[in-house]
Amino acid sequence: MVTIQFYPLDIGHETDESGKAVIQLFGRTVDGKNICVFDESYLPNFYVIPKNNKIEELKRRIDKIKKEDYKVVESKIVDRNYLREPVKAILVFADKPISIKSIVEEIKGFDETYLVKESDIPFDKKYLIDKEITPNILCYVEGEVLLERQDLDVDFVIKTKEVKQIYTEEFSEPKVLAFDIEVYAPKGRYPHENKDPIIMIGFASNDGFRKVLTWKKYGNAEDYVEFVDDEKKLMWEFKNTINKYNPDYIVGYFSDGFDFPYIKTRAKKYQINLKFNNHSLRINKRGNISTAKLKGISHIDIFKFIKNIMGGSLKLEDYSLGNVAKELLGKEKHDVDLNRIGVVWDNGSKDIGKYCAYNLQDAILALELCMKLLPSLDELVKLVNLPLYDVCRLSYSKIVEKHLMKRAKEMSEIIPNRPEQGVISTRMTHTYEGAFVFKPEAGLYENISVFDFQSLYPSIVVAHNICVTTLSDKNEGHESPEIILESGEKIRRHFSPKKEGFIPAVLREIITRRIRVKEMLKIDRDNKVLQARSYALKTVANATYGYFGFFGARWYCRECSESITAWGRSYILKVIESAKDQGFKVIYSDTDSIFIALENKTKEEALNFLEKFNQSLPSLMELDVEGFYPKGIFVSKKSESSGAKKKYALVDEKDRIKVVGFETIRRDWSYLAKEVQRKVLNIILKEGDTEKAYDYVREIIENIKDKKVDINNMIIQTQLKKSIESYQVEGPHVFVAKKMIEQGIDVDVGSVIRYVVAEGKGRVRDRAEIPEEAKTYDADYYINNQIVPSVERIFDVLGYKKEELISGKKQKTLGEF
DNA sequence: ACATACCGGGG
DNA sequence: GTGTACGGTATGT
Numbered sequence: 001m002v003t004i005q006f007y008p009l010d011i012g013h014e015t016d017e018s019g020k021a022v023i024q025l026f027g028r029t030v031d032g033k034n035i036c037v038f039d040e041s042y043l044p045n046f047y048v049i050p051k052n053n054k055i056e057e058l059k060r061r062i063d064k065i066k067k068e069d070y071k072v073v074e075s076k077i078v079d080r081n082y083l084r085e086p087v088k089a090i091l092v093f094a095d096k097p098i099s100i101k102s103i104v105e106e107i108k109g110f111d112e113t114y115l116v117k118e119s120d121i122p123f124d125k126k127y128l129i130d131k132e133i134t135p136n137i138l139c140y141v142e143g144e145v146l147l148e149r150q151d152l153d154v155d156f157v158i159k160t161k162e163v164k165q166i167y168t169e170e171f172s173e174p175k176v177l178a179f180d181i182e183v184y185a186p187k188g189r190y191p192h193e194n195k196d197p198i199i200m201i202g203f204a205s206n207d208g209f210r211k212v213l214t215w216k217k218y219g220n221a222e223d224y225v226e227f228v229d230d231e232k233k234l235m236w237e238f239k240n241t242i243n244k245y246n247p248d249y250i251v252g253y254f255s256d257g258f259d260f261p262y263i264k265t266r267a268k269k270y271q272i273n274l275k276f277n278n279h280s281l282r283i284n285k286r287g288n289i290s291t292a293k294l295k296g297i298s299h300i301d302i303f304k305f306i307k308n309i310m311g312g313s314l315k316l317e318d319y320s321l322g323n324v325a326k327e328l329l330g331k332e333k334h335d336v337d338l339n340r341i342g343v344v345w346d347n348g349s350k351d352i353g354k355y356c357a358y359n360l361q362d363a364i365l366a367l368e369l370c371m372k373l374l375p376s377l378d379e380l381v382k383l384v385n386l387p388l389y390d391v392c393r394l395s396y397s398k399i400v401e402k403h404l405m406k407r408a409k410e411m412s413e414i415i416p417n418r419p420e421q422g423v424i425s426t427r428m429t430h431t432y433e434g435a436f437v438f439k440p441e442a443g444l445y446e447n448i449s450v451f452d453f454q455s456l457y458p459s460i461v462v463a464h465n466i467c468v469t470t471l472s473d474k475n476e477g478h479e480s481p482e483i484i485l486e487s488g489e490k491i492r493r494h495f496s497p498k499k500e501g502f503i504p505a506v507l508r509e510i511i512t513r514r515i516r517v518k519e520m521l522k523i524d525r526d527n528k529v530l531q532a533r534s535y536a537l538k539t540v541a542n543a544t545y546g547y548f549g550f551f552g553a554r555w556y557c558r559e560c561s562e563s564i565t566a567w568g569r570s571y572i573l574k575v576i577e578s579a580k581d582q583g584f585k586v587i588y589s590d591t592d593s594i595f596i597a598l599e600n601k602t603k604e605e606a607l608n609f610l611e612k613f614n615q616s617l618p619s620l621m622e623l624d625v626e627g628f629y630p631k632g633i634f635v636s637k638k639s640e641s642s643g644a645k646k647k648y649a650l651v652d653e654k655d656r657i658k659v660v661g662f663e664t665i666r667r668d669w670s671y672l673a674k675e676v677q678r679k680v681l682n683i684i685l686k687e688g689d690t691e692k693a694y695d696y697v698r699e700i701i702e703n704i705k706d707k708k709v710d711i712n713n714m715i716i717q718t719q720l721k722k723s724i725e726s727y728q729v730e731g732p733h734v735f736v737a738k739k740m741i742e743q744g745i746d747v748d749v750g751s752v753i754r755y756v757v758a759e760g761k762g763r764v765r766d767r768a769e770i771p772e773e774a775k776t777y778d779a780d781y782y783i784n785n786q787i788v789p790s791v792e793r794i795f796d797v798l799g800y801k802k803e804e805l806i807s808g809k810k811q812k813t814l815g816e817f
Numbered sequence: 818a819c820a821t822a823c824c825g826g827g828g
Numbered sequence: 829g830t831g832t833a834c835g836g837t838a839t840g841t
Contacts, residue, residue: 044830046830097829097830098830100830101830104830120831121830122829122830122831123829123830180827181827181828182828183828184828190827190828191827191828196828252827253827254826254827255827257827258826258827258828259827262827262828284829285832286831286832286833288825289832289833301826303826303827304826307825318826319825319826320826321826321827338828339828341828395833418831666823666825666837667823667824667825668823668837669824718822718823718824719823719824721822727821727822728820728840728841729820729821729822729839729840730839731821731840732839733822733823734822763839764839764840765839765840785838789838
């Protein structure tokens with residue numbers, strides 16, 4: 001018997017041939033050793049709530065369930081709450097995870113069964129909930145050393161009957177290793193994992209380790225460069241480097257979707273089994289989304305977290321590493337021409353060194369992004385009780401749900417089920433009156449102040465006790481403002497004040513904790529942990545409203561959503577009215593934010609208004625400054641039927657452009673179209689010269705007409721997502737791909753097909769040509785389908801019609817412009 | 818009008 | 829892994 005203290009970092013389970021599962025907790029001991037703990041005490045389980053008083057009878061029937069390949073091991077009658085009402089439930093333990101489905105099915109057939117709950121939570125996740133174990137927090141374990149499990153390649157393997165989390169100490173000094181790969185690509189073609197080798201892999205760790213592995217020797221290589229013989233050796237060294245460095249976290253940027261899947265494919269080619277801590281690299285593919293998991297090492301794809309969670313508040317133009325690093329770290333990628341990577345590699349010149357430096361820099365940026373966001377991730381781990389691996393891939397709704405699940409357990413609440421597909425469909429078809437949107441008057445504005453309620457919805461939920469558990473037929477105290485239903489009927493919703501609802505209770509705790517954290521931050525302004533804690537609490541609180549109306553939610557409540565927005569509208573309208581009263585020009589408002597054009601007023605006056613207004617609000621509510629923007633353009637969306645949606649671009653005081661709701665720059669647009677949109681926004685927002693922007697577009701259009709624009713700028717790229725034969729609808733890229741195959745050019749699933757639209761009539765695909773063969777392009781197509789659509793709505797705002805852009809004849813009706 | 822296919826991130 | 833994104837846009841039928 002040994003006792004040991006360790007930080008659980010990752011969880012998994014191992015099943016034997018019969019399907020019996022044992023939980024495995026991977027982690028670090030206090031003195032930095034790798035450990036794997038097998039918790040043999042845990043059995044898959046779920047609740048059955050009886051329909052009537054025949055609970056004993058139901059229990060007896062459940063206990064008898066025993067078939068060849070599944071059985072009930074044990075059951076207990078327990079006191080719990082379900083949606084805040086006390087219930088007697090039967091807690092059923094199954095022999096193995098895969099038995100759950102069959103047992104549940106059998107029990108559902110019993111007359112006495114009313115509800116089956118918590119049978120839809122993954123085994124590992126349910127373990128953490130049931131045992132109330134928070135990853136990254138110190139645990140104590142008493143057990144036996146399993147000597148025969150040398151294969152796990154950790155320092156200790158412990159078999160135990162109990163893992164206790166009796167401490168609060170956090171795992172605070174992880175070894176973090178970031179990596180990035182560079183891939184060979186012939187000129188003008190995007191690399192393909194079946195054809196193009198990995199030529200270099202860069203590593204960067206938080207304790208200063210730097211290395212670039214590559215397999216073509218060149219002179220005067222930097223110290224960090226290490227040469228290997230070939231791609232196969234590169235794969236081996238990749239694996240060795242990771243195993244030798246032995247990181248707690250391995251980090252990449254889009255490594256779920258690119259680096260790891262690519263590595264896996266290349267390794268397979270050489271029949272190398274990539275094992276880390278003796279566990280193979282697993283790539284899970286769901287549709288287009290892949291995730292890469294290394295059992296025992298937490299793989300953080302920092303891109304996922306930035307895109308899913310951080311992105312919302314950052315308002316980034318796009319999520320490319322270069323852009324994100326610039327915004328978050330103030331650092332740049334190295335400037336190399338990736339289109340030449342294949343050429344340089346083939347030449348074998350010392351220019352390869354530039355690519356090595358580029359490679360290393362990308363790994364460093366991924367590392368630094370991770371280190372910067374790690375405090376926030378750590379705080380979220382504690383709120384949702386999931387390992388870092390899961391936390392960095394969560395969506396907003398999942399953050400809320402997992403936090404609710406954790407709190408449910410602590411409050412003896414049985415967790416509701418995930419909705420079935422049919423229920424989801426029904427939920428999706430029902431709409432309700434959403435947030436108040438003050439339609440922006442499309443236009444160009446100067447000196448814009450943006451204020452928003454940081455905790456409008458959460459505080460409404462708490463203040464009015466809004467919850468699926470408090471929804472009531474009669475007015476007992478909390479009556480919502482008027483709500484207009486789909487049918488047109490006007491009603492008010494009621495929430496009982498008698499008992500605090502489950503979600504209001506959870507939220508109240510979150511909000512009061514955040515207030516305490518903010519108090520502490522006033523004294524200790526630069527405390528990164530407190531900042532991260534405040535951020536994590538804010539994230540959970542703010543996402544809760546959306547959760548009520550999210551069709552996949554366990555605690556779904558449409559009536560709650562309706563009521564929250566109804567109350568929300570009444571508050572934001574108050575802000576709008578009072579801003580107008582004070583003589584401010586309100587240009588836009590959506591949900592919980594308000595955009596004010598300062599016009600002849602000063603920033604100070606706006607801040608005074610804010611301060612005054614805040615004094616009139618209930619204590620938990622606060623209108624905050626989101627930002628000041630010297631210039632902004634508001635554009636109306638094409639389909640105005642469903643209300644004006646957000647679509648605007650702002651330039652902030654640091655001359656950075658924030659674009660919201662515009663078509664993002666995509667690969668299937670020509671380079672020219674992307675460039676034109678970007679440049680037009682820049683001229684308008686940074687230079688404030690609409691005439692210049694108009695002239696710029698006119699010049700481009702004339703150049704296109706005169707065929708002065710290089711054909712390379714006209715290339716449209718589209719990827720083949722499936723095999724050529726399986727296309728029902730053949731787009732231009734499929735047609736071109738066929739032409740390429742005829743010419744013996746190697747084209748496969750995943751190939752990015754480049755084409756140019758040539759002159760002529762009829763379908764686009766009939767005119768699509770391989771760029772190298774195309775002599776000229778269809779000017780009208782590019783003007784009408786690429787250039788004009790990319791800027792049309794921007795110019796619409798400025799009072800130019802689409803026709804003017806094309807013809808050059810101004811019909812500008814001077815009005816407000 | 819409706820259906821189908823692609824974008825993102827990554828080289 | 830006790831699962832299967834999403835919202836928007838272009839092209840073809």
